[in-house]
Amino acid sequence: MTAHGDWGRARLTRRACLVGLPLVGACSRREAPPTPAPTATANVPRAQTDATSSERAPPLHAAASADSASRPTPLVQRMEWDFGSRGRVVVLLARADDSVRVPVVVALHGRGEALKGPVRGPDGWPRDYALARAMGRVFAPPLATSDFEGLITGERLRSINARLVERPFRGLAVLSPFLPDFDWNAPSDELVRSYARFLLDEVVARARRELPVLATPSATGIDGVSLGGAMALRVGLRYPKEFGAVGTLQCALQPGFAGALAREAFRARRENPALALRVATSVDDSFKESNRALSDAFTAAGVAHTFADHLGPHDYVWNRGPGSYELLLFHDASLRP
Secondary structure, eight states: OOOOTTTOOOOOOOOOOSSOOOOOOOOOOOOOOOOOOOOOOOOOOOOOOOTTOEEEOOOOSHHHHHHTTTSOOOEEEEEEEEOGGGOEEEEEEEESSTTOOBOEEEEEOOHHHHTTOTTTGGGIIIIITOHHHHHHHTTSOOOOGGGGTTOOOHHHHHHHHHHHHHSOOOEEEEEEEOOOOOOSSSOOHHHHHHHHHIIIIIIIHHHHHHSSBOOSGGGEEEEEBTHHHHHHHHHHHHSGGGOSEEEEESOOOOGGGHHHHHHHHHHHHHHOTTOEEEEEEEEEOTTHHHHHHHHHHHHHTTOOOEEEEEEEESSHHHIIIIIHHHHHHHHHHHHOO
């Protein structure tokens, strides 16, 4: 792949599956990663398109099969909701078994999907970024380097697998709405307010009515990549009492705006001291310095948060590897009771 997730126009020729592959992507402090291994692309089954289809996620490796033989077979289900002029919302519901209620995460896509429009755009996370595959895979550790598209150090991979043994992934309901293009440096207050109310009053509210989820703010997260990260951060910080976790991945931002966001984060944390915050970037992210500046501004303002610095560039491959697993693991850790 040569396209960049938000800024390129490369055609995607592979479709994401509804059931998973190896897991990966945890948060760590700034480390100097070694030269990345060659990218390895795992074979992925064709995605289902039926709005109510579901599959049982099979083990993909012999080791995973042996380790998970005594556990219930996880269920990964895809649904689609129509919100008229707001576009579709694609829902991925992953549970360890059908007795589990899971946290809710709103996952916002990047600018490339915003430019595709409200019909195709919501498939960013579920299909284009292979989140459906990752959701199935995290139920069956150990994860492998190929799950991260080769963009992971051995140390981080071992840490993630150890964590999954100690604290198995239990599931999430990930809601992927359409996000229109906007001025990611300085969106208007009205745009943020209007979009936040759509997410909270319509999308999250419907999930709480219709899905087997934990229907509390402390079990609700918001996250996004690039353009989506810029909006996720602003919505989450503006309405901190509505969320238990706010994350941003390779956030589209110029360094000069980090201070203002840190002040918002300080206010948000005062309103909700339990709010978990995460900033994630990568060594070749085109917004790397901006995300580092944001983390530094949070630290200077006394806002505790997790900073994750991965391998890889700002593109679809990163989204399908570290990005998807970072989203799943951060919110699984932050939103579960």
